[in-house]
Amino acid sequence: MQKVNSTTSVPAISVTAARLSIVTATTALILLLALHFLSPEFDPLWRMVSEYALGDYRWVLSLMFLAWAASYATLYFAIRSQVRSLGGKIGLVFLLTAALGESMGAFFDFTHNLHGLAFLIGIPSIPISAMLVSISLGRNPAWAKSRRLLLWLANLTWLSLALMVALMFIGLSQTGGNFGPGVWIGWPNRLVVAASVGWVMVTAQKAIQLDSQ
Numbered sequence: 001m002q003k004v005n006s007t008t009s010v011p012a013i014s015v016t017a018a019r020l021s022i023v024t025a026t027t028a029l030i031l032l033l034a035l036h037f038l039s040p041e042f043d044p045l046w047r048m049v050s051e052y053a054l055g056d057y058r059w060v061l062s063l064m065f066l067a068w069a070a071s072y073a074t075l076y077f078a079i080r081s082q083v084r085s086l087g088g089k090i091g092l093v094f095l096l097t098a099a100l101g102e103s104m105g106a107f108f109d110f111t112h113n114l115h116g117l118a119f120l121i122g123i124p125s126i127p128i129s130a131m132l133v134s135i136s137l138g139r140n141p142a143w144a145k146s147r148r149l150l151l152w153l154a155n156l157t158w159l160s161l162a163l164m165v166a167l168m169f170i171g172l173s174q175t176g177g178n179f180g181p182g183v184w185i186g187w188p189n190r191l192v193v194a195a196s197v198g199w200v201m202v203t204a205q206k207a208i209q210l211d212s213q
Contacts, residue, residue, distance in 0.1 A: 025071035031064035053109035065106035072099035088136020094129035127158030164188035
């Protein structure tokens with residue numbers, strides 16, 4: 001349902017898009033969890049999510065990336081009317097950029113030369129979008145009650161990415177620049193996915209709740 005609530009100035013929240021965002025985000029998380037059981041040979045301590053493409057369930061990984069991308073795209077349509085500041089609108093652009101990057105990850109997997117480009121487009125866009133959009137929504141009076149939670153989750157997206165990068169540099173410095181069991185970036189990499197999916201799900205759920213008021 002789409003409506004305008006005159007008391008809280010909430011124009012045209014797309015509940016359908018918000019629900020799809022939750023469904024696709026949940027699907028991405030379930031598929032990632034499934035890969036841990038389907039391909040236990042990839043140690044999550046140091047193997048990145050993208051490396052599941054080297055196993056027998058590449059198609060599951062591709063579906064995960066597509067679901068992840070869809071969660072961003074549908075969230076964009078769910079909340080774009082709620083984001084009013086310039087910074088927030090820039091954040092919405094990065095939300096679509098993240099969707100593009102994750103979509104590329106589905107088609108250009110770990111074995112493809114363009115996978116690195118997909119990573120550079122998609123992953124950094126996540127915390128940028130989450131922070132800018134959350135700050136903008138927090139300044140919208142209708143979203144005031146959700147401001148603290150959204151900002152907390154948005155901060156988790158860049159903190160998880162910073163942790164992954166820090167552990168990567170520490171590990172590489174100890175292994176002579178070689179990726180392997182000594183570079184513990186696996187779990188932080190998964191935390192990046194979980195944090196971004198969590199932010200998407202909560203933001204979409206808050207939009208649904210706001211529409212029902």
